[in-house]
Amino acid sequence: MRPRVEPTNLTRVDFTELTPDVLPFLGQAAYIQLEFFENLSRAVATSPNLAAKEGLSASAGVALRKHHGLIEEIREHDAEPEDVMAPFAPALDVYRTAIAGADWWELLLGTYVSAGMLDDYFIRLADGLPSPVRGRVVRLLGEVGASPVLVRELSEGIATVPGLADRLALWGRRIVGDTLLVARSAIREGTGTGPEVEPMFTELIAAHTRRMDGLGLTA
Amino acid sequence: MRPRVEPTNLTRVDFTELTPDVLPFLGQAAYIQLEFFENLSRAVATSPNLAAKEGLSASAGVALRKHHGLIEEIREHDAEPEDVMAPFAPALDVYRTAIAGADWWELLLGTYVSAGMLDDYFIRLADGLPSPVRGRVVRLLGEVGASPVLVRELSEGIATVPGLADRLALWGRRIVGDTLLVARSAIREGTGTGPEVEPMFTELIAAHTRRMDGLGLTA
Structure with missing residues (x-):
């Protein structure tokens, strides 16, 4: 029943102009993985069934590895992870609570939308980091995380729980704005307001739409 | 200010008579690690400070590795982890909520008391498993988990938060009974009511008292 969406060959926007300095990048990326x-x-x-716990907990483990890997990178730069993450914590704590939703299904979709947009985004931003940290961070963030298990659980729920598709479609629309604000807060200072960020937003929204479409939800 | 307790050379009780069959052992041990x-x-x-998150999340990662390692063992025995864990889930879910307490400090002490008693206990029970699963499980469960970070955070809290020591001493006493019931539910069927389990209880309680004492709390 799910509409099949062909991968679109968009010209990929170059995000590297927007990449912040190494430490703020690592601090924010590390804290985002902690939130995931x-x-x-x-x-x-809060999983209503034991079967889902294995995949979800494995995904939590992947996010944890990314978090600790990024923390190691911060230490490699002779900085204290706590100090480097602290400036991002208040806004990201609010964001995490916002995307957690009202029940398990909204929590799954919130995490899927958020991780879908931000994981890919941070990998793209990492392209603008100096070598050799660039390669290490891209490999670290590139490990497949929660998406497959979230898609599986969400698809099953959407197919079997009456009314869930409509509710989740609405929920997906509500959290995309907050997620874009997190994305914008991650770019190099001084570049956040001009037209140079437009293509980045356009691309993030397009990818979000494809993901929602893949679940059979109207973005 | 913490009283120093010398390790006591107790004659270790042989628990292997109490070891259940492999699959129930693995199922319950796996689900307990999931609860941790x-x-x-x-x-x-819910950590009130960012500094504690690193150690606690690393400890969560250790519990997760143990959980997934035990799940792998269940699969090695051609069984479905979900089916093997399911009989233990309801009681352990209630137990997990019980030891989580009313705030962050009670959650830390509840986890410390519980993991302290049960981790060591399951390693001891594992001694009665057949080879080669015995060696693999003992190694798996032997990885140092949350105790050091929990002791560090709890000691700091007890030293600096007025009234916390008294409250936590009381809390420790309240959860030890529930933890002993979990321990008793783990032994081979038919051995749970006789005097043969007395030495096991005595040893668990003695180790619990030493741990509370190490925190400067009266058990």
Whole structure:
């Protein structure tokens, strides 16, 4: 029943002009992975079925590895992870609570939308980091995370729970704005307001639409 | 200020008579590690300071590795982890909620008391498993988990937060009974009511008392 969407060959926008300095990048990326870990752990703890726990907990483990890998990178730069992450914590804590939603299904979709947009985005931003940290961070963030298991659980729910598709479609629309604000807060200072960020937003929204479409939800 | 307790050379009780069959052992041990993971993740998410998150999340990762390692063992025995864990889930879910307490400090102490008693206990029970699963499980469960980070955070809290020591001493006493019931539910069927389990209880309680004492709390 799910509409099949062909991958679109968009010209990929070059994000590297927007890449911030190494430490702010690592601090924000590390804290975002911690947020994913926290939401995925919550999805494990509140899972209505035991079967979903294995995949979700494995995904939480992947987010945790990325978080600790990025923390190691911060230490490699002779900085304290706590100090480097602290400036991003208040806004990201609010964001995490916002995308957690009202129940397990909204938590899963919130995490899927958020991780879908931000994981890919941070990998693209990482392209603008100096070598050799660039390669290490791209490999670290490139590990497949929660998406497959979230798509599986969400698809099953959408197919079997009456009314869930409409509710989740609405929910997906509500959190995309907050996620774009997080994306914008991650770019190099001084570049956040001009037209140079337009293509980045356009591309993130297009990818989001394809993901929602893949679940059979109207973005 | 913490009283130093010398390690006591108790004659170790032989638990292997109490070891259940491999699959129930693995199912319950795997689900207990999942519970530790869930409580430690919750401790990460509700941590009042960023500094504690790193150690707590690393500990959550250790519990998760143990959980997935035990799940792998269940698969090695041609069984479905979900089916093998399911009989233990309802009681352990209630137990997890019980030890989570009313705030972050009680959650930390609940996890410390619980993991302290049960981790060591399951390693001891594992001694009665057949080879080669015995060696693999003992190694798996032997990885150092949350205790060091929990002791560090709890000691700091007890030293600096007025009234916390008294409250936590009381809390420790309240959860030890529930933890002993979990321990008793793990032994071979038919051995749970006789005097043969007395030495096991005595040893678990003695180790619990030493741990509370190490925190400066009266058990």
